[in-house]
Amino acid sequence: MSKDEVLGKKPLVILEKIKENLERLNEKMEVIIELQRHDSKDVPQSLSDAPLDVMTLLSMPDHLRKTAMTVCRAGRATADEISQQTSRARAVESAYLNQLVLMGYLKKERKGRKAYFYADKES
Amino acid sequence: MGKIIAVHSYKGGTGKTLLSVNLAATFAKQGKKVCLFDLDFRAPSLFAILKLENAECWFNDYLNNTCDINKVLIDASNKIPSKGKLFVGLANPATEAIRDMSAKDRKWEMRALGRLLYLRNALLNDKSFDYLVFDTSPGLQYSSINAIVAADLVAVATTGDRSDVDGTRRMLRELYNLFEKKTGIVINKVLDYNSKNRQEELYDRIKNTYQVPLLGIVPCFCDILRAEGNFIFAQDKPEHPFSKLLDEMAKKIDANEVR
Numbered sequence: 001m002s003k004d005e006v007l008g009k010k011p012l013v014i015l016e017k018i019k020e021n022l023e024r025l026n027e028k029m030e031v032i033i034e035l036q037r038h039d040s041k042d043v044p045q046s047l048s049d050a051p052l053d054v055m056t057l058l059s060m061p062d063h064l065r066k067t068a069m070t071v072c073r074a075g076r077a078t079a080d081e082i083s084q085q086t087s088r089a090r091a092v093e094s095a096y097l098n099q100l101v102l103m104g105y106l107k108k109e110r111k112g113r114k115a116y117f118y119a120d121k122e123s
Numbered sequence: 124m125g126k127i128i129a130v131h132s133y134k135g136g137t138g139k140t141l142l143s144v145n146l147a148a149t150f151a152k153q154g155k156k157v158c159l160f161d162l163d164f165r166a167p168s169l170f171a172i173l174k175l176e177n178a179e180c181w182f183n184d185y186l187n188n189t190c191d192i193n194k195v196l197i198d199a200s201n202k203i204p205s206k207g208k209l210f211v212g213l214a215n216p217a218t219e220a221i222r223d224m225s226a227k228d229r230k231w232e233m234r235a236l237g238r239l240l241y242l243r244n245a246l247l248n249d250k251s252f253d254y255l256v257f258d259t260s261p262g263l264q265y266s267s268i269n270a271i272v273a274a275d276l277v278a279v280a281t282t283g284d285r286s287d288v289d290g291t292r293r294m295l296r297e298l299y300n301l302f303e304k305k306t307g308i309v310i311n312k313v314l315d316y317n318s319k320n321r322q323e324e325l326y327d328r329i330k331n332t333y334q335v336p337l338l339g340i341v342p343c344f345c346d347i348l349r350a351e352g353n354f355i356f357a358q359d360k361p362e363h364p365f366s367k368l369l370d371e372m373a374k375k376i377d378a379n380e381v382r
């Protein structure tokens with residue numbers, strides 16, 4: 001990227017990028033905080049593409065099961081939509097959802113400013 | 124919107140199939156639009172009990188994603204003398220199909236849950252069914268847990284047998300509760316259920332033992348055994364005490380009194 005672009009044509013775009021990155025960073029921090037809050041020993045890390053079947057749901061810690069079940073029922077949802085179903089704070093759901101993504105049970109897809117979560121049934 | 128009811132139990136032979144069939148028939152008799160599904164893929168039995176002609180597809184095929192749900196449903200309304208509607212989705216009783224269903228992996232079971240959940244849209248929403256009734260296999264079978272997760276209400280059949288009581292309590296704690304499922308208990312095959320004292324004693328004991336809503340207490344009827352599965356009490360013997368009990372259960376569920 002040239003000095004010209006940074007100072008002249010695209011400062012707004014760059015600010016947007018920075019903001020987006022900060023938001024992502026924020027989500028990751030939330031996950032880390034949540035992981036520390038709950039006993040993270042019983043949370044297997046980074047299984048890629050683990051199926052979210054009922055036996056898996058049964059063996060999950062309660063707080064994650066509630067989120068995962070709600071995604072299963074909804075099919076595809078944002079943290080906002082999930083938090084409306086569970087009556088828990090959006091930030092909390094966002095952390096749990098991202099944790100489930102890290103664990104490989106959910107997939108995350110960005111559409112514009114929104115992030116959608118879903119259980120991957122295809123792979 | 125309509126509701127999905129899963130009929131489940133810890134042990135086998137507690138009366139799930141008898142209750143499923145008669146509950147579905149009772150709802151239909153009361154003018155509801157109902158579909159009864161055989162989710163006991165290990166030992167399919169609705170096929171034999173309802174004596175229906177083959178459908179284009181089995182419910183297995185729907186879960187395998189090789190067939191549309193509309194090709195699975197069989198209209199059995201002509202069996203019910205009322206304006207209600209009774210449809211049935213059958214499990215394939217062929218040995219090969221049973222073997223096939225028992226060898227599914229986690230990924231398949233996850234997709235099957237998705238397809239069960241989808242019935243909410245396809246049947247309750249789009250086709251305005253009032254009730255879907257799932258007859259399941261006993262215990263912690265994958266297909267049964269899928270049915271429980273997809274259901275709005277779990278009707279748990281149990282007998283007085285010690286091992287059954289114990290297992291049922293465990294399932295309430297460690298299965299239905301974890302999924303935050305509404306459950307109603309049916310105590311089946313109860314003996315000496317005539318005296319008022321016995322009824323009250325039983326009622327109290329059930330409340331203490333299970334601490335969940337009671338859907339009904341069903342005595343052991345020799346008439347049921349004598350019938351050898353050849354007719355459906357709710358429709359063929361509407362005046363029988365067993366049919367009357369099912370009327371009560373259906374009304375409780377319909378009035379949302381199972382809490």
Ligand SMILES: Nc1ncnc2c1ncn2[C@@H]1O[C@H](COP(=O)(O)OP(=O)(O)OP(=O)(O)O)[C@@H](O)[C@H]1O
Pocket residue numbers: 132134135136137138139140141142163166259260261311312313341342343344345347348352
């Ligand atoms: N209240 C009752 N009085 C007399 N017989 C009964 C009663 N309830 C069930 N039965 C009989 O008990 C047997 C088992 O019932 P049913 O097949 O409905 O149980 P199930 O729970 O579906 O069994 P499975 O676990 O094998 O699927 C049948 O012969 C049935 O007629």
Ligand SMILES: [Mg+2]
Pocket residue numbers: 139140141163168258259
């Ligand atoms: Mg049965």
